[in-house]
Amino acid sequence: MKTARQVRRDAKRLWRLCLVNGSLDESRIRQVVDRVIESRQSGGVAVLSRFLRLVKLDRARQVAQVESAAPLDADVRAAVEERLARRYGPAVETTFVVDPALIGGMRVKVGSDVYDGSVRAGLDALEARF
Secondary structure, eight states: OOOHHHHHHHHHHHHHHTEETTEEOHHHHHHHHHHHHHHOOTTHHHHHHHHHHHHHHHHHTTEEEEEESSOOOHHHHHHHHHHHHHHHOTTOEEEEEEOGGGOSSEEEEETTEEEEOOHHHHHHHHHHHO
């Protein structure tokens, strides 16, 4: 039986093996999963679970959702995409969503990072202080 530390270390090692030029390669991920399943080693399920969690977290950091109260101009979209690429890397995929409930401003979510500059968030913060 593997310890939790060994599981984390093995999963991280497998995750690094799947990196190609700083991005995860889907074919390598599939190969790793297949080989871990075929090996039937003790603790393989725990390693695979941890490995898939790392893959999921990495994938979440590569997807950005930008919500705004009104449709954004092409210039603003390009500026947002450029800043996200500078912060999170060029592989980040950006989707733009219109959400009138924000009232104004915009909210950006990348993985677990949330940048909320909406009027709704400002009103909620003001309400919380009272």
